[in-house]
Amino acid sequence: MPDSAVQPVNPDVNTEARHWSGLFASWRSVRQAVQFSVDLVFPPRCAGCGRVDAEWCAACQRALNDTPFPAKVSPLPPLAGVASTAQHSGLIREAVQALKYDGARGMGAVLGARLARHLAAQSWDCEMIVPVPLHTIRLQERGYNQSQELSNTVAAITGLRCIPEALARSRMTESQVMMSAVERLSNVRNAFSAQSALVRNQNVLLIDDVYTTGATLRACGDALLAAGATAVYGLTVTVARI
Ligand SMILES: [Zn+2]
Structure with a gap:
């Protein structure tokens, strides 16, 4: 059998792969260099204490x-249970x-881990x-949904599925x-709709920031239950509290 039989079918493929991996590697270095320069000019500041x-x-x-979890929040209908991990003040606020508001997307992982700890209790x-x-308009302005960022972390820690399309x-x-409790209720009434195919006969955990x-x-609870959630x-x- 001639030597050529054990050669790769197309030797150019390897050359091409090396070419692309070289390009990606240099792109990574450029990105790292840019990030390093940005960090030098705008060093990251802690979202809690503001220190560089x-x-x-x-x-x-x-x-x-060390921040203790507060007493349970009394659930209002139609919710079967409500829990929050802290009062809205100080460091956690x-x-x-x-x-x-400040685009600190990484805080979703920090605060999501705390949510998962409290959920376990x-x-x-x-x-x-x-x-x-x-x-959608708010999502475009902010670039991400903060509740989704929190939910992703809770899902990763607990193994529960996160289904944003459900609502x-x-x-x-x-x-x-600036609204009162009564104004808030009428403001959000019928503002949500849920997908029956995704939530029917399911016990759903809603996650939000505040x-x-x-x-x-x-x-949200009304919409999910109307769509068949258990x-x-x-x-x-x-x-x-307002
Ligand atoms: Zn700090």
């Missing part, structure tokens, strides 16, 4: 670990604000996670920051 360090420093992580039988959806925000709602009056979680629970990073 990492996006979230070790001291703030220790303080977060800073972390939530950074995730929500609940006696809930949840089968799937659904993040509270953002309207959609069917109409744009006003920002609720619980204020519960209006948003309750409206029970809906709500888990948030913080609980704020």
